[in-house]
Amino acid sequence: LTSISQLQAQPNRWTYGASKGALWSLVRHAALELGKDHGARINSVSPGWVWTPEVAKAYPDKEAMNKG
Numbered sequence: 648l649t650s651i652s653q654l655q656a657q658p659n660r661w662t663y664g665a666s667k668g669a670l671w672s673l674v675r676h677a678a679l680e681l682g683k684d685h686g687a688r689i690n691s692v693s694p695g696w697v698w699t700p701e702v703a704k705a706y707p708d709k710e711a712m713n714k715g
Contacts (some may be wrong), residue, residue, distance in 0.1 A: 648670075648691065648692055648694075649667045649670045649671045649676075649691045649692065649693045650663070650664075650693055651673045651693055651694065651695045651696070652664040653667040653668040653670070653693065654668075657699045657705075659705055660705060670691065671691060671693070674689055674690070674691040677686065677689045679703040697702070
């Protein structure tokens with residue numbers, strides 16, 4: 648499970664975005680390496696925003712979230 652944060656920089660969330668970017672890269676490399684030689688299908692899901700308590704702490708004003 649990756650995240651839209653792999654492509655969209657957000658203030659105060661650089662570690663999250665970097666870790667999701669690393670997972671996205673891993674999926675792409677695994678697909679390249681394992682798909683052709685082993686017939687494996689490698690996928691990831693990158694959902695958009697889900698309003699959670701953690702996101703509410705980072706963005707108490709919902710409109711500010713869209714300006715990041």
